[in-house]
Amino acid sequence: MCYIPPDLETKSxxxxxxxxxxxxxxxLSFLWPGLGQLLTGKRRAAAFFAVPxxxxxxxxxxxxxxxxxxxxxxxxxxxxxxxxxxxxxxLVGAWRLASVTHAFLSGEMSQARRRQDRMVLAALAxxxxxxxxxxxxxxxxxSNAGNDFFDPYGSLIGRPTPAPSLAxxxxxxxxxxxxxxxxxxxxVTILFTGVSSSGExxxxxxxxxxxxxxxxxxxxxxxxxxxxxxxFYFGGTDPVSHKINELxxxxxxxxxxxxNDGYTTLVKxxxxxxxxxxxxxxxxxxxxxxxxxxxxGGIDVVNPGVISDGTYDWLDGAPYGFYxxxxxxxxxxxxxxxxVRSRHGADGNGDNNDFKRADRQQEVLIxxxxxxxSPSQILNLPSLVSTIGASVTTNFPxxxxxxxxxxxxxxxxxxxxxxxxxVPEYGSYFGASSSCLYNDKVxxxxxxxxxxxSTWYGKPAPPNTCP
Numbered sequence: 001m002c003y004i005p006p007d008l009e010t011k012s013x014x015x016x017x018x019x020x021x022x023x024x025x026x027x028l029s030f031l032w033p034g035l036g037q038l039l040t041g042k043r044r045a046a047a048f049f050a051v052p053x054x055x056x057x058x059x060x061x062x063x064x065x066x067x068x069x070x071x072x073x074x075x076x077x078x079x080x081x082x083x084x085x086x087x088x089x090x091l092v093g094a095w096r097l098a099s100v101t102h103a104f105l106s107g108e109m110s111q112a113r114r115r116q117d118r119m120v121l122a123a124l125a126x127x128x129x130x131x132x133x134x135x136x137x138x139x140x141x142x143s144n145a146g147n148d149f150f151d152p153y154g155s156l157i158g159r160p161t162p163a164p165s166l167a168x169x170x171x172x173x174x175x176x177x178x179x180x181x182x183x184x185x186x187x188v189t190i191l192f193t194g195v196s197s198s199g200e201x202x203x204x205x206x207x208x209x210x211x212x213x214x215x216x217x218x219x220x221x222x223x224x225x226x227x228x229x230x231x232f233y234f235g236g237t238d239p240v241s242h243k244i245n246e247l248x249x250x251x252x253x254x255x256x257x258x259x260n261d262g263y264t265t266l267v268k269x270x271x272x273x274x275x276x277x278x279x280x281x282x283x284x285x286x287x288x289x290x291x292x293x294x295x296x297g298g299i300d301v302v303n304p305g306v307i308s309d310g311t312y313d314w315l316d317g318a319p320y321g322f323y324x325x326x327x328x329x330x331x332x333x334x335x336x337x338x339x340v341r342s343r344h345g346a347d348g349n350g351d352n353n354d355f356k357r358a359d360r361q362q363e364v365l366i367x368x369x370x371x372x373x374s375p376s377q378i379l380n381l382p383s384l385v386s387t388i389g390a391s392v393t394t395n396f397p398x399x400x401x402x403x404x405x406x407x408x409x410x411x412x413x414x415x416x417x418x419x420x421x422x423v424p425e426y427g428s429y430f431g432a433s434s435s436c437l438y439n440d441k442v443x444x445x446x447x448x449x450x451x452x453x454s455t456w457y458g459k460p461a462p463p464n465t466c467p
Contacts, residue, residue, distance in 0.1 A: 022107025023120035029103035030124045033096055036103025045106070049099040056092055066406045069374075075143060077401035082143025086136045093132025100124050181397055182279050187212045187453045188404070190396065191267050191281045192365065194289070203245045203266065204286070205340070205361055208274050210450065213407065217415040219449045220365075221274050222358035224421060228434040229465050233272035234259055237465045243434060244269065273437060275446025275456045280396045286341070288391025290333035292368070298332045299367040301339065301360070309342040340364050358420040366416065369408070417449065428466060436466035 020040045029036030034050030037043075063071050075082045104121045182188050187210060194205030206223040225245035230238045242250050247269060248262030258265040263281070271278035284292075293299055305326050312322035314334070322338045331339060340361045396404075423429055426445065427437040440461035446454040456462070 020107045021113075021117070022104045023113075023117040025107040026100045026104040026121050026124055029099040030096065030128070033099035036099070037106060040103065040106040042106055045102065049095070049102070052095060053092070053099075056088065066402075067409065069372075069409070070402050070406045073405045074402040075139060077398040079143055079398070082139060086139045086143070089132055089136045089139060093128055093136075096132075097125060097128050100128065180279065181400065182277075185213055187214075187276075187450070188280070189271070189276050189278050190394075191270055191278045192284065193266070193281065194284045194286045194361075201249060203248065205284075205358075206244065206266075206270060207358070207361060207365070208270060208276065208278065209365075210276055210453075211404070211407070211411070212450075212453070215415070216407075216411055217417070218408075218411055220362050220416065220418045221445075221449070222362060222418075222420045223270055223273065224358065224423075224427070224435050224437075226434050227273075227421075227427070227437055229430070229436045229467055230269070230273055231439065231462065231465050232258075233268050240431070240434065240467060272455070273439075273442060275443055275454045276450050277453075277455065280394065282392060282394035282396065285391045286337065290337050292391055293331070293333035293336045296368065296371045298330050299336055299364060299371055300328065300330050301336075301363055301367060302328050303339070307339075307342055312338060312342050314338070336364055358422075359418065362418045362420070419445065419449070421445075430467050438466065439464050 025036035025039050027036070028039055029049065032050065033053045034046040034048070037046040037049060063074070075085055100121070104117070107117075189208060189210040192205070192207045192209055193203045195201055195203050202225075204225045206225060208219075208221040208223070210219045210221075211217075212219070223244065225243065227244045228238055228242060229240050230244065232238065238244075238247075238256075242256065244266070247256070247266045250256045250262075251258045251260075251265045252262035256265075260268065263283075267278050267281050303324050303326050307322065307324040309322045311320060313320055314322075322342050324335070324339065329335075340357055343357045421427060421437060421442060423435055426441050427435050429435050440463075443454075443456040443461045446456050451457065
């Protein structure tokens, strides 16, 4: 049984002959538990109600030590923390309600104001109940939304189907590799892919993002979606008929024989080509990307040159064509998608192509991450949560998300290196719409970017496989 100090009795006190309004005492305890008891002279009761509330406040300040965005990430990513927060919010609400009620009963009720005082108590109680139950419900929904986000094989990738018939002892094919986190304090690398919403499920955006905690730096490498004739990590060379953006489809349909399922093959292949082990992946639905940009209120970009793409399809029935002047712009979701998808026509620096848009994709990703990590987005979390859960899926470990968000916030812009494996620096064209990477040049770049973390460090350069 909980010990209650003797002065928590609810007899009407008189302090110096002066009446203490019960509604005023209740209001003070509504603002902070124990203040109403202090007004009525019940100091031990005031401490009894105030100290637990103070401990909760100190706990909140401790959790906020790395910023509100990191705390929000913990609640979203780590379900146990989210559920604990729900329970704590309900308990604090109950404690406030008990403090307000006790403070009210500790005051001296005036016969003339009895009805008004009770109405004040009822109003304060209603506010406490509604606000804390509402906050608890919101936190529960927020925590549950992480289940869709942290799903290594969500609907954006598709879960591979085992072979229909298996010989005795045969392992079901294809297999899904479990992500292996890197050792603490070492480089962590993520593959970001953007998948089209069409039935073909083509991965038209392929970007490697690597964070090195030793140098507090980030390296971003975009791989051309039309790369072909590349060497496979499991042996052999890609036939010219397939591009890297359709590699998952080609594997899952049996056109290319791989020891892994389609998307795992893409992850391992990109890591092999770029020359750095990829630990995790994240997939973004390019159409839901529009809602994500709008949810944060748009993003800011600096367009290096005029974009004039008369063939751009808005996919909503609007007339073809996208034009954007050079210079700074604030883009909504629709125009941000055009900014990262347009690849035809001319721009201020020459032809508008896959390599130019890959560079713009890196710019937009950085701008979006900065906007999402802004403390001003805390009030916008409900919209962000629902949008992210529907448009992004990742196998990144839930219990590490907050730590890496905290680290990412401290990376200065000058420590971010952005590279697009473009032609002619790192490859050449062949055919009408395919390109081929120069494997030796990409390996040299890998060593320059990742140092000893590069898989090509201290090894002979791989042979070129371009036709």
